[in-house]
Amino acid sequence: MAALELTRREEFDPAFLSLVASFPEGAKIRHCVQCGTCTGSCPVSYQMQHTPRKIIEMVRAGMRRAVLTSDSIWYCASCYSCSVRCPQGINLPEVMYLLRSIATATARDRSAIFYHCFSETVRRYGRLHEPALMLRYQLRTGLLGLFKNLPIGVQMLAKGKLHLLGRRIGGCQEVETLFRLAEDERRGSTGVPI
């Protein structure tokens, strides 16, 4: 495995595997037999820096930085094609979620930014409000995208498929409390997402 040989020894952090394995879906990666069925079933693996199978092996080797900075974890489309076929019952999209949750604070991938903007929009309104989400997202990823998406937005508006005004739900305070509780948990003793 070229990637392993090229990586300096200090980049192997055994605590990384323990961290991932402390979550139920993460623990199962110990049983991965590296058959590659996941990679073969994955509609986006051809674009990933490291394939799904390889990501699992890299986590097991403790390659924390390489895993968390790879684009692979952000390419996963949560389609579950891999998990329904995996002979070891590994739920790979859940492993990807877990890795994303660990990486999220520093991640610069466009998908990471999108997910963050989405969450913040839900935090404000209690529901998704597309114009607010797209504005947040485009402000962070470049306004060029806003112009590119404008024609579709205008057409959606004309078709009655977009509402410009957002409305907050009655339970916004409850939603805000749930956000705070989840954030406290992340900051808690373990420093991990759950």
Next chain:
Amino acid sequence: MSQSSGLKYAYFPGCSLQSSAVDYNRSILSTCTELGIELRELEDWNCCGTTAVTSTNLLLSYLLPARNLALAEEEGLDLAVACNSCLVTHRRVTGCFSLDISPLANKIRSSLHKIGRTFRGRVQVRHILDILAEDLGFEGLAGKVKRRLEGLKVVPYYGCQYSRPGAQLKEAEMPESMDQILDLLGVEVKEYSRKTKCCGGVLMTTKPEIAAALVNELLEEAADRGADAIVVTCPLCQMNLDIYQGDVNARFGRSYNLPVVYFTQLLGIALGVKLVELDVHRGFVPAEPLLRKYA
């Protein structure tokens, strides 16, 4: 409303059905009314968080849908959902509660307690498609069909998350429930090997070149099979296939012109519901010319 079927659910439309998929929402409501299925919209529901929240804060990804489940439990009703992603997100929570001892379930319980809610795991999460195919059942449906949609050729596209995770491999990759409903309506259902292949979902926004390639494959097979339309069960699939069809055509030099309709719209037509009540005029690729003759 026609005669009651005795079926009643707390209805979770989800965010898409209030914007890009208002047509799905309208067709679900008119169709279920016609079938005597009572959908009572869950009061003050919140966004389930979908893959966005599962990708940023794991605990939160359980707490947001858990609040909805608590609201449904207060009503004493099962939860009807329309979107494949809402289905998976809510089921991730009920899944924790079906295990005997789940530390996560305890954490969810105590967090809900802090906002004055409780959830004991007594709610089932049902996709509208399963409500029609299983809870009402094919026989119940067959008796209500007033018009047969003879001559209409479609491919059934379930999207990736409807039948996953959890189902056995065959069901997970090649579900049949929508095929069977469409069969009942007299629709000609074509073979479609990409029934549950991914449409790229939210990658259409963040990595459009990847999602467009996936959508191109889906459209290509549908066209090759001789379909007049693609029938879907999920608002995100509909958006990627319909709203972005022009974009895919431009990227790949194609000229697809395939309407992408919700299964509830075809069902509604067969039940005798008026086209306007099924919102068939809202697709980017017009479906009306194809469907008008059946209404």
